[in-house]
Amino acid sequence: MPAISLNKAPQPSKTDPAQIRNFCIIAHIDHGKSTLADRMLGITGVVEARNMREQYLDRMDIERERGITIKSQAVRLPWRSGIDGKEYILNMIDTPGHVDFTYEVSRSLAACEGAILLVDCAQGIEAQTLANLYLAMENDLTIIPVLNKIDLPAAQPDKFAEELSKLVGCKPEDCLRVSGKTGAGVEELLDQIVAQIPAPKGSADAPARALIFDSVYDTYRGVVTYVRVFDGKLSPREQIQMVSTGVRHELLDIGVISPEPVSSAGIGVGEVGYLITGVKDVRLSRVGDTVTSYHNPAKEALSGYKDPKPMVFSGLYPIDGDDYPILRDALDKLQLNDAALAYEPETSVALGFGFRCGFLGLLHMEIVRERLEREFNLSLISTAPNVVYRVFLEDGSEKIVTNPSEYPNGKVAKVLEPIVKATILSPSDYIGTIMELCQSRRGTLGGMDYLSEDRVEIRYTLPLAEIVFDFFDQLKSRTKGYASLDYEPIGEAEGDLVKVDILLQGDTVDAFSSIVHREKAYPYGVMMTTKLRELIPRQQFEVPIQAAIGAKIIARENIRAIRKDVLAKCYGGDITRKRKLLEKQKEGKKRMKMVGRVEVPQEAFIAALSTNTDGESGKTKK
């Protein structure tokens, strides 16, 4: 067996860089990355079969349920090469697989010398995988193309070997064929990692420099920071410093993951491990930052550090106003573990007290919301997601708008909105419908390439706002789920945008204001007014519902005044029942929100903000 028992394997801080291989796995959701990782843990013997559980490395319930990896992690795998018979340490760095986490992916890639490009050979490569592959190639990583799930009856390894070889620039026969499920080909893959991926280089004598590629908050231990050492060495009890923030910490614990944390005498050049300093907030230990020694600091930080920048915003409000402090504490806690999550208090006339939250993207938003609801037992209303706008007024001043209701009225010289480069991979049958969708979303075709005879890569430039609406859903439904999408921000562009306000009896309902392209203003107005007419109960007066751009009304509906709300009979036996009903209604009243004089049940807001009656003109939260 090429597995080596842990205590006989080369020990952390005493491992020659020549014996180390750092790699990650680039794969799409469902392509079997976690299963392959599990298999590697088994074959290298770091997890005994009886302790194995599925998707061992995915820590959060939500991750395991959704079958996706949100946070990366690194595992130290000892391996005796079947080719040269020598002992090696393989550090497997698990990468997040979703479009929202491109920056985290890039930092994970920066910690590696090589990457396994893992593709389900029943499905072929997906857009996000392709994007991450390009990212890996830009980082000069050695790519090992691997076709997974060769045990499946629907597997087409020859077809996809062709596709991969074109993308990677190798021969089809260079693509390894494995099955994470059965274990076929995995030992050979481990050997090829040793053979093909270069050993890390670095100076053991230089001042320490380690790249933070992940940072996770743990209730018991505080922030656990995952690093890859490039130069020098980090040791226990040492004083360290974060270069970008300048924060100084003491290393309370340092070690490696195999796959549970094991303290070590330190970690040296090329090694991957964890640090614990006792800090409680991941923002003090930021992904991409460089860790150095406080007393002997490096002169230069490792390159590539960026502040995470929220791209998508949404207002989050507790359904029960009394839960506001719980929501605040919950966001504080989540932020300990999520440096990309931004939020600030916000007050909505319609929804009360809440927070305007900034996310990396839609998935990030959904995950945060789900965690708030699940882990903190909160019931929330969220406003429709929007992007950030830069509005230039005629007087030359500039305003950043992250909440549509703050969009200035009138005197707007121009508006800039974020633009993304989107890559869509799809069977070629759907080219027409995809182009139609992108065109209707103000897209500009950037180019198109055939990956194989019947698979195509389509590139578009699109406003992010259009993707934030219901682009994913539309793309998936129009292509029967076959198309995949990746996008990356490429800057800003001027847009012909207007703010549509929704007014109830003349009062703007801030939660429904939306910034839309001028041509979409009317359909949006009609959709919202119609929907609200159905959702808002009749009041004792007539309630006009209007959609307006500035002072101009573009759509209107009417809720007629209620004429009857009384029970005709109230005699001896009815009194108790009637009073109890009144008491119950008092409770329900708490869930009513006032917009001007109009009483709107919270259910109406939830329904108006979350359902979608018309896919094309409608905005949804997904």
Next chain:
Amino acid sequence: MERPRSSARTALSLYIHIPYCSKRCGYCDFNTYTPQELNSHNLALITTPYIDSVLKELELAAERTGGGIVPTIFFGGGTPSLMPAAEIGRIMKKITEVFELEKDVEVTLEANPDTLSRAYLDQLVVAGINRISIGMQSAVPHVLSALDRTHDPDNVIKACELVRAAGINRLSVDLIYGVPGESISDWQKTYQAALELPIEHVSAYALIVETGTKLAARIKRGELVMPPDDETAEKYLLFDDAAEERGFNWYELSNWSKEGGACRHNISYWNGSYWWGIGPGAHSYLNGKRWWNVKHPNTYQSALQNGDSPEASSEQLTESNLRDEFVMLQIRMREGIPLNRLSKEELNKVEKFRESGHLEGDSWEAGNLILSRTGRLIADRIVREMLM
């Protein structure tokens, strides 16, 4: 359990529940039973032991209250007019024995127009009945049939004449509107017929579809369709106009009467007076406590036969309960609520209804919250707004 007798004698209205009907109407969810439901074809066999139990509960009530002064008695049901007059007489006799009747006591009996005869009415007068309330419901056969009522509309006229001939001048009819299939003109026909009758009082109720009734099931199945609320509101306003024109003034939002013809018994429910409900399922209210009896006539009777109280459950009203009930009930009355009984916050909340014309402006200026005609139609909403 005996309460200490109070020295000052309490005024106590009595409700006597007669839980029997020859047939159950489709809309009715009252606590009433047909002979078939009780496995008997002879109502008399059922009623005599039932009345015995009623007498026992009357004794219990007198014992508990120290035999108060009775201003009103109301025989409701069910169909009290199914009872032989002699049984009504037994009850009245017991009441006079254990309580003291107020000099001008009001004694009402609910009657089905089909069951009245001159001889029967004469006996009722002897027994002490001085007010009759007839369940007319509608003058339109297809509306009556939607309600499962079988009487001939002409019988109502005859019944009223009989009542007057028997010397009972205090006469009321009950009407129901907003019934599936009832048009505006059906309703106009009904109330015009009612207002022609020799009556001094009329109750008009918008139909309430109670869950669990045959009517509710038929609506659910789509056999019957409820008219829109707006139309029912329109019917209320039409009736209110017509009634006022004929000298019937509203004194509670579903009740109209000529001068002096208001039902004092029902008013006692709304103004917080004490009342004792005798019979299965009947509610009572005394000294801040409300309780209600076991529901089934058999359970009711066996409790009393064993010398136990038939009380099923009770609630002690808190200050806040009492306050809610005061607002909820008093607002239904023509006298309305004196503004000085409302808090500043409540006044602020209710102000908008004055602006929208749901409260009478003149009365507001004069210091009273009184519902306007349109306000009566949304009384429950106004109460919710005010109390929340």
